Amino acid sequence: MDLNILCYLIPALIMFCCGVYGFITRKNMIAILISLELMLNAVDINFVVFNRFLFPGSMEGMFFTLFAIAIAAAETALAIAIIVNIFRAAKNIDVREITKMKF
Amino acid sequence: MDYSQFLAMKQEISLLVVFLLVFFYDTILPKKAQNGIAGFTTLIFGLFTAQSIAYMFCPCSAQDTTAFAGMYVTGPVIMAIKNILNIGVLIVLIQSIKWANGEFMIVRRGEFYELLLVTLFGMYLMISGRHFLIFLIGLESASLPLAAMVAFDKKRYESHEAAVKYLLTAVFSSAIFMMGLSFVYGLAGSLYFTDINLMIFGENSALAVVALAFVIAGIGFKLSLVPFHLWTADVYQGAPTPVTSYLSVISKGATAFAFLVVLIQAFGMFYEEVWQWMLYALIIVTITVGNLFAIRQKNLKRFLAFSSISQAGYIMLGVIAFNATGIASLMYYVLVYIFSNLAAFGVIGAVENATGKVDMDDYNGLSNTNPRLALCMMLAMFSLAGIPPFAGFFSKFFIFAAALQQGSIAIYILVLIALINTIVSLYYYLLVVKAMYIKTEEPCQIPAFRSACSERLGLWISVAGILILGVGAVFYNYLLDLTTSMGLFGSIM
Numbered sequence: 001m002d003l004n005i006l007c008y009l010i011p012a013l014i015m016f017c018c019g020v021y022g023f024i025t026r027k028n029m030i031a032i033l034i035s036l037e038l039m040l041n042a043v044d045i046n047f048v049v050f051n052r053f054l055f056p057g058s059m060e061g062m063f064f065t066l067f068a069i070a071i072a073a074a075e076t077a078l079a080i081a082i083i084v085n086i087f088r089a090a091k092n093i094d095v096r097e098i099t100k101m102k103f
Numbered sequence: 104m105d106y107s108q109f110l111a112m113k114q115e116i117s118l119l120v121v122f123l124l125v126f127f128y129d130t131i132l133p134k135k136a137q138n139g140i141a142g143f144t145t146l147i148f149g150l151f152t153a154q155s156i157a158y159m160f161c162p163c164s165a166q167d168t169t170a171f172a173g174m175y176v177t178g179p180v181i182m183a184i185k186n187i188l189n190i191g192v193l194i195v196l197i198q199s200i201k202w203a204n205g206e207f208m209i210v211r212r213g214e215f216y217e218l219l220l221v222t223l224f225g226m227y228l229m230i231s232g233r234h235f236l237i238f239l240i241g242l243e244s245a246s247l248p249l250a251a252m253v254a255f256d257k258k259r260y261e262s263h264e265a266a267v268k269y270l271l272t273a274v275f276s277s278a279i280f281m282m283g284l285s286f287v288y289g290l291a292g293s294l295y296f297t298d299i300n301l302m303i304f305g306e307n308s309a310l311a312v313v314a315l316a317f318v319i320a321g322i323g324f325k326l327s328l329v330p331f332h333l334w335t336a337d338v339y340q341g342a343p344t345p346v347t348s349y350l351s352v353i354s355k356g357a358t359a360f361a362f363l364v365v366l367i368q369a370f371g372m373f374y375e376e377v378w379q380w381m382l383y384a385l386i387i388v389t390i391t392v393g394n395l396f397a398i399r400q401k402n403l404k405r406f407l408a409f410s411s412i413s414q415a416g417y418i419m420l421g422v423i424a425f426n427a428t429g430i431a432s433l434m435y436y437v438l439v440y441i442f443s444n445l446a447a448f449g450v451i452g453a454v455e456n457a458t459g460k461v462d463m464d465d466y467n468g469l470s471n472t473n474p475r476l477a478l479c480m481m482l483a484m485f486s487l488a489g490i491p492p493f494a495g496f497f498s499k500f501f502i503f504a505a506a507l508q509q510g511s512i513a514i515y516i517l518v519l520i521a522l523i524n525t526i527v528s529l530y531y532y533l534l535v536v537k538a539m540y541i542k543t544e545e546p547c548q549i550p551a552f553r554s555a556c557s558e559r560l561g562l563w564i565s566v567a568g569i570l571i572l573g574v575g576a577v578f579y580n581y582l583l584d585l586t587t588s589m590g591l592f593g594s595i596m
Binding site for chain 1: 243
C-alpha cells in the first residue's frame with residue numbers, strides 16, 4: 001500500500017488540535033501537561049514526515065526532532081516539579097482553584 | 104570537525120567560565136564560604152562585563168565571524184546588544200545581593216545564580232543563532248530555568264502560582280512556535296535563516312502566511328505582546344522581585360532583538376505583504392491595552408508589568424521600521440529601558456525587603472520618610488514616560504524617528520497612535536509620583552529605613568544611566584554607526 005504524505009500530516013494536525021483543545025478545556029494540571037505533550041509530539045511527527053518525504057537528501061528535520069524531544073522531556077520534568085510544589089502549597093492541582101492572582 | 108570554531112564564541116565561552124566558577128564555588132567550598140557567593144558572583148560577572156565591553160572596542164573584533172557552517176554569527180552589533188544585556192544583568196545582580204543573603208535563601212542561593220547565568224547563555228544563543236535549531240535551544244534554555252527562578256520563593260504561595268502559569272504558557276507558546284517552524288521547514292527544506300528567506304519567497308502560499316503567524320505568536324508570547332500577554336501580570340506579581348526585574352528587562356530585551364533578527368533575516372521578503380501588517384496590528388493593540396490596564400493597577404509590580412507590556416509595543420516600532428536606524432534605536436531603547444525599569448524595581452525591591460509592602464497606597468507620602476528612594480522612583484517614572492531631560496524621551500524619540508523613516512502613510516498613523524498613547528501613559532506614571540509627593544496628608548505606611556549598600560549602589564548606577572543617556576545621546580550615534588557601517592542589515596546577516 002502506498003502511503004502519501006497526507007496520511008501522516010493529517011493525523012499530526014489532528015493531534016495538535018486535540019492538544020490545543022485539551023490545553024484550553026482541561027482543569028487538571030497533569031491533563032494540561034499531557035495536552036502540551038500531544039502538541040509537541042505532533043510537531044515532531046511533522047518534522048520527520050517533511051524530512052522523509054520532501055527532503056530525503058538531508059537529515060535536518062530528524063535532528064531537529066531529536067532536540068525537540070529532549071527539550072520536551074526537560075519541560076515535562078520541570079512542569080511536574082512545579083506541579084508537585086503547588087500541590088504541597090495548595091493541596092490541589094485544579095486550575096480553577098489556582099486563582100489567587102487576578103486582575 | 105574543526106574545533107577551533109568554538110573560539111568564535113568568545114562571549115559565550117567567557118560566560119561559561121563565569122558559570123563554572125560560580126558552580127564550583129557553590130559545590131566545592133565549605134558551608135561557611137557560601138555566604139559570600141552573592142558578592143563573588145557579582146564580582147566575577149562585573150569583571151566579565153568589563154572584559155566583554157573592552158573587547159568590543161578592540162579592532163580585532165571589528166568584522167563579523169561565523170561558526171558551525173553559518174549556524175552561529177557574531178559581530179560588532181551582536182556584541183553590543185550582548186553587552187547591553189550584560190550591563191542589565193550586572194545591575195540585577197547588585198540589586199539582588201540583599202535578597203540573596205536573606206535567611207530564607209541560605210540553602211539555595213547558589214542555584215539562583217547558576218540558573219540566572221544559564222538563562223543568559225540561552226539568550227546569547229538566541230541572539231547569535233542563524234539556524235532555527237540553535238535559536239530554539241537558546242529560546243528554551245532562556246525560558247525554562249526562568250520558570251524555576253519564578254518558583255524560587257518556596258514559602259510563598261503566589262510564587263508557585265506564578266511559576267505554573269509561566270511554565271504552561273511558555274510551553275504552549277513554544278509548541279505553537281515549533282508548529283510554525285515545521286511548516287517553514289516543509290516549505291523551505293532548510294532551517295537556516297538565509298535559506299528560508301530565499302526559498303519561501305517564491306511560493307507566497309497560505310501555508311507560508313500561517314507559518315509566519317505561528318512563529319510571530321510563539322515569540323510574541325515571550326515578549327508579552329498583547330493577545331499573548333495574559334501571563335505577564337500574574338507572573339510579575341508572584342515572582343520574587345529580583346526575578347521579576349530580570350524577567351522584565353533582560354528577557355524582554357534579548358527576545359526583542361532576536362525577534363528582529365528572525366523577522367528580518369528569515370522572513371524579510373515577506374515584510375511588505377505580510378508581517379508588516381501583522382506587527383502593525385500587534386503594536387497598536389499592545390500599546391493601547393497595556394496602557395489602559397496599567398491605569399487600574401494597585402499593586403506596583405502588576406503596574407510595572409502592564410507598563411512593560413506597552414513598552415514592548417514601543418520596542419516593536421524599531422522592528423517595523425525595517426531599516427538600520429530601527430535596529431540602532433531598538434538597541435538604544437532596550438538600554439534605556441534597562442536603566443529606567445531597574446531603577447523602579449530597585450526601589451520596589453528595597454522597600455519590599457525592608458517592609459514587605461508593594462501596594463501603591465503604601466507609597467503615599469514616601470517623599471517624607473524616604474526622600475531619596477522617592478526621588479529615584481520619580482526619575483524612573485519620568486524616564487519610562489518619556490519626559491525630556493531624561494533618557495526615556497530620547498529613546499522614544501529615536502524609535503519614532505526610525506519608524507517614520509520607513510515612509511508610508513500607515514506608519515505615520517501608527518506613530519501618531521503611539522504618541523497619543525505616550526500621553527495616556529504619562530497619566531499613570533504620574534499617579535505613582537503623585538502618591539509619593541502630593542498625597543502626604545496621612546502619615547506614610549513605610550517608615551524611614553536605610554537600604555542596604557548593594558541596593559543603593561544598584562540604584563546609583565541606574566539613575567546615573569538615566570541621566571547620562573539623557574544628557575548625552577552619544578551612545579546612540581555609536582550604535583547607529585555600527586548598524587549602518589555594515590550596509591543594510593549587513594551586520595546582523
